[in-house]
Amino acid sequence: MSILEFARGPAFQVALVVFVFGVCWRLAGVFLMVRRFDRSKPRRHALVAGGLRAIVMRSLPPHELEKKIVFQHVSGYAWHLAFFVSLLFFAPHLPFFKQFLGFGWPTLPNTVALLSGAVALAILLALLWRRATRPVMRQISTLDDYLSVIVVILPLATGFMTYARVLPFGVRYENMLGVHLLSICLLLVWFPFGKLMHLFLAFPARFQAGALLKRKGVEA
Amino acid sequence: MSATTAQFDWLRTTLSALGRRVGLSTNTDQERLDKARAVMLGELDASHAAYLETCIHCGMCADACHFYLGTNEAKYTPIWKVEPLKKVYQRELGPLRLLQRAVVPDITLAELEAWQPLVFDACTECGRCDLMCPMGIQISPMIGIMRRALAAADLLPAELAGAADEQKQLGSVLGAGKAELLALVTDLERAAIPVPVDLPAAEIVLLTSALDVKAYPDSLRATARILNKLKLSWTLLSHSVELLGTGESLKELHVRRIIDETVRRGAKTLLLPECGHAYPALRFDSAHLIGEALPFTVYSIAEFVGREIQDGRLKVKPEAGGGAVTYHDPCKLGRHGGVFEEPRAAIRALGLELREMESHGRTNYCCGGGGGQFMIGRAAPLRQRAFEIKMREVDDTGAPKVLTACNSCRLNYQNGAAEANWHTSVESLVEHVAAHLAD
Numbered sequence: 001m002s003i004l005e006f007a008r009g010p011a012f013q014v015a016l017v018v019f020v021f022g023v024c025w026r027l028a029g030v031f032l033m034v035r036r037f038d039r040s041k042p043r044r045h046a047l048v049a050g051g052l053r054a055i056v057m058r059s060l061p062p063h064e065l066e067k068k069i070v071f072q073h074v075s076g077y078a079w080h081l082a083f084f085v086s087l088l089f090f091a092p093h094l095p096f097f098k099q100f101l102g103f104g105w106p107t108l109p110n111t112v113a114l115l116s117g118a119v120a121l122a123i124l125l126a127l128l129w130r131r132a133t134r135p136v137m138r139q140i141s142t143l144d145d146y147l148s149v150i151v152v153i154l155p156l157a158t159g160f161m162t163y164a165r166v167l168p169f170g171v172r173y174e175n176m177l178g179v180h181l182l183s184i185c186l187l188l189v190w191f192p193f194g195k196l197m198h199l200f201l202a203f204p205a206r207f208q209a210g211a212l213l214k215r216k217g218v219e220a
Numbered sequence: 221m222s223a224t225t226a227q228f229d230w231l232r233t234t235l236s237a238l239g240r241r242v243g244l245s246t247n248t249d250q251e252r253l254d255k256a257r258a259v260m261l262g263e264l265d266a267s268h269a270a271y272l273e274t275c276i277h278c279g280m281c282a283d284a285c286h287f288y289l290g291t292n293e294a295k296y297t298p299i300w301k302v303e304p305l306k307k308v309y310q311r312e313l314g315p316l317r318l319l320q321r322a323v324v325p326d327i328t329l330a331e332l333e334a335w336q337p338l339v340f341d342a343c344t345e346c347g348r349c350d351l352m353c354p355m356g357i358q359i360s361p362m363i364g365i366m367r368r369a370l371a372a373a374d375l376l377p378a379e380l381a382g383a384a385d386e387q388k389q390l391g392s393v394l395g396a397g398k399a400e401l402l403a404l405v406t407d408l409e410r411a412a413i414p415v416p417v418d419l420p421a422a423e424i425v426l427l428t429s430a431l432d433v434k435a436y437p438d439s440l441r442a443t444a445r446i447l448n449k450l451k452l453s454w455t456l457l458s459h460s461v462e463l464l465g466t467g468e469s470l471k472e473l474h475v476r477r478i479i480d481e482t483v484r485r486g487a488k489t490l491l492l493p494e495c496g497h498a499y500p501a502l503r504f505d506s507a508h509l510i511g512e513a514l515p516f517t518v519y520s521i522a523e524f525v526g527r528e529i530q531d532g533r534l535k536v537k538p539e540a541g542g543g544a545v546t547y548h549d550p551c552k553l554g555r556h557g558g559v560f561e562e563p564r565a566a567i568r569a570l571g572l573e574l575r576e577m578e579s580h581g582r583t584n585y586c587c588g589g590g591g592g593q594f595m596i597g598r599a600a601p602l603r604q605r606a607f608e609i610k611m612r613e614v615d616d617t618g619a620p621k622v623l624t625a626c627n628s629c630r631l632n633y634q635n636g637a638a639e640a641n642w643h644t645s646v647e648s649l650v651e652h653v654a655a656h657l658a659d
Contacts, residue, residue: 029315030273033266040507041514043558058356068283069352076278076354135294136279143323145277193316201274202355208267209356216504217558218582220356 003178007185015185022192027200043217054210054220055203071130079123086117086156092163114163121156124149144194151190154183230434231631234394235595238382245374249329256332256373260308263365271357272309275299281359284352286585287342290605298349301338302362304331305369329373336375339366341599346551346586360556379595391459396430398458404437405456408444415444419455425487426456427478429495431627439494439627442654443521447491449657450534454491457481475506482516490518494650496552496590496626503557520553522625525653526562529569535658538571545572546619547649548610548633549584550626563625563649570656575617585610589632600639607636614644623649 001009044050059077087093088105090113098104107113128149131137158180161167167176191197210220245252281298282288288296304327310320345367347360370376376384387393392400405415416422424447432439440456447454457478482490492498503518519527528534547567553559560581567574579585588606593599610633614622622644624630633646 026273026315030269031266033269033313035266036508038504038508039511039513040504041517054356058354068289069280072278072280073354131277134279136282136288136297137277139294140277140279140297140300142277193319195276198274198276198355201270205270205274206356208270209350209353209358212267212358213350216500216556217560218555220351 003175004181005178007178007181011182011185015188019188019191023197023200026192026197030201031204038212038215040215042215044214047211047214050214050220051207051209051211054206054213057210057220058206075123075127079120079127082116082120082123083152083156086113086120086159089113090117114160117156117159121153121160124153124156128153147190148194148196151187151194152196155180155187158183231394231635232597234434235379235382235597238379238386238394238595247374252373252375253327253329253332256369256375257308257312257327259369259372260305260365261312263368264305264309264313267358268362268365269309269313271355271359271362272306273314274355275357276355278354280352280354281349281357284348285343286346286348286588286606286609287602290609291602295338296342298343298359298363299357301335301343302359302366304335305362305366332370332373332375335366336370336377337599339363339370340377340380341593341596341602344551344586344588344590344593346590347555348551348583348586351555351582377596377598379597380592383592383595393430394434396433400433401428401456401458404433404440407437408441411441413441413444414448415440416455417458420485422453422455422485422487424452424454424489424491425482425485426454426491427493427495427498428456429493429498429627431495431631432493435631436494436627436648438651439648442648442651443491443493445654445657446521446525446528446534446650450528455485471501472509475502475509478502479506479510479514488516489524490514490516491524492518492520494521494625494627494630494648496550496628497592499552499559500556520557520559520625521650522553522566523559523562525650526565529653530562530565534653536566536569536653536656537658539652539656542571542573543621544575544617544619545621545623546575546577546614546617547580548577548587548614548622548624548629548646549581550624550629551584551586551590553625554584555582559625563623566649566653567623570652572623573619575619577613577617579613585613587629587632588636590628594628594632594635603632604636604639607632608640611636611640611642611644620644622646623652625649 085108088097089108091107091110094104094107108116128146131141131145131149158176162173162176162180165173165176167173171179206220213220247255277299279297282294282296285296285298288294288298294300307324307327310324311317311326314320343360343363345360345363347358350358350360353359371384374381383393391397402417405417408415426443426447428440459477459481478490490502492502499518499520507513525534529536545567547563549555549560549563564574577584586606587610588603593603622633624633624646625648627648630646630648636642637644637646
């Protein structure tokens with residue numbers, strides 16, 4: 001079995017099982033915990049609307065606060081956008097999605113998708129540098145923070161190398177593609193164990209904060 | 221209404237005495253640690269779990285915190301202040317706890333001791349970080365859990381421990397008990413301001429605070445004048461002048477008693493004084509303590525007065541000369557209580573020009589002394605650094621006067637102003653209203 005066959009076959013299947021089971025386990029572990037319900041008379045009602053509003057508005061911090069966090073704020077959203085554009089709209093990725101999901105969608109020109117990936121990679125490296133050098137970030141960072149960045153950098157880096165046929169140590173193209181797929185497997189396996197879970201947890205956390213603040217009459 | 225050194229002298233003397241009230245812990249280190257852990261495990265629920273699991277360690281909360289902004293010290297990053305709580309969650313409750321135990325060390329008493337200044341001196345539970353977090357994480361309620369856990373481990377700062385002990389042993393707070401309150405009432409009645417105390421039935425039950433009794437008696441005078449002007453059926457509750465948030469069981473005891481006393485009188489309204497921290501404790505948190513919504517409505521006096529003005533029941537005359545003011549939103553009334561509009565309605569009715577600070581309403585900066593921080597002597601330099609941010613924002617408005625609706629904020633402003641030789645006047649909104657009641 002070649003590296004590519006291994007990556008496409010058993011490695012991906014195992015990674016997917018770990019990903020799905022791990023995500024479900026962690027979400028269940030959080031949301032099935034005991035929850036205390038606030039029994040006070042709400043100052044304002046429409047708590048669900050408050051929660052939904054927070055999901056949107058937490059992407060836009062109050063302007064008095066935002067001016068102090070311009071780089072963090074902009075880079076955070078730019079990274080997510082750039083990453084998902086390169087993941088979902090890069091033409092060479094579509095056969096995989098079609099095979100896996102049974103349907104596809106239009107793609108962007110390769111140049112645009114690759115540029116998007118490059119932006120994502122550059123932002124990640126900048127954020128990693130920032131985390132390693134700024135006192136606040138160093139203070140609160142854990143191994144998870146560094147591992148998660150590395151685990152996301154790997155598919156981007158190996159993807160570029162594969163597409164550009166940058167093949168170190170005389171590795172064959174097929175094997176490089178296999179390494180790229182293995183890096184995605186690693187991402188899937190790590191996902192439920194680290195901070196990448198915020199993809200699933202951020203919206204519920206925002207929602208409950210929005211509903212809580214709405215009850216008190218404060219816009220989240 | 222101007223700042224006087226007498227208030228500071230009283231506070232310093234009182235706090236110094238409080239610091240000597242409490243002796244060393246009689247519990248073993250392990251018992252103290254276990255008690256802290258038990259508080260954490262008892263209070264953490266699914267909402268905290270979602271917050272702790274979602275944090276991406278972006279550090280943005282630091283830029284919302286007046287203590288970080290005033291010092292640039294990374295240890296004051298808000299989410300860092302709940303690190304021991306996070307460890308307990310990860311090791312004992314989190315869905316990955318079996319794995320986390322291998323990599324996350326358990327908390328130690330030395331660690332809790334190190335966190336004492338972070339959660340008491342360097343946090344006022346103002347909740348500004350709660351607004352900043354892109355994940356929606358509500359850090360300040362978790363700081364509250366940390367504080368109660370440290371209290372259980374006999375790690376309250378001396379002044380707060382002394383105050384809790386005073387309330388437990390003597391029933392007074394900062395030297396203000398029933399006798400002192402009744403003496404103040406007698407003084408007011410001599411000045412022809414009737415204050416009905418402990419009537420068996422009334423539509424409104426009024427509480428007062430230790431700061432009202434000992435430092436700002438004009439606040440109670442103003443409240444009484446307004447309630448009498450409105451010809452309302454009201455009574456002042458004499459037994460409970462303050463709620464201390466440091467000892468949960470003590471707080472619960474007082475909250476239950478206040479609720480019982482209010483219900484017994486058939487009151488429809490519980491009216492709180494110009495006291496920030498009583499507001500969320502009674503308006504929102506008390507429902508959790510008694511397991512159901514309160515059978516009456518809770519208002520802060522500034523909120524109540526603003527509503528009466530908005531609804532046309534209370535008439536005020538414009539202040540002679542008008543003038544510009546800025547309004548300081550007490551964190552516990554504003555960000556923790558949603559009281560933003562009512563005080564501003566009162567200011568407008570007084571014919572004053574309201575000049576808002578850049579950070580006002582929900583993003584208002586704390587005065588630096590909330591959450592009992594102003595009582596901690598060793599925290600004075602840190603408090604002043606935070607207060608400097610406030611001073612700058614006030615100065616930028618160009619208003620010569622600050623109005624507010626919390627006497628703790630007012631005291632802290634006046635203390636900070638004295639330290640910085642800052643001459644902006646800080647006054648009570650309710651006293652202004654009472655001084656300008658229309659005939």
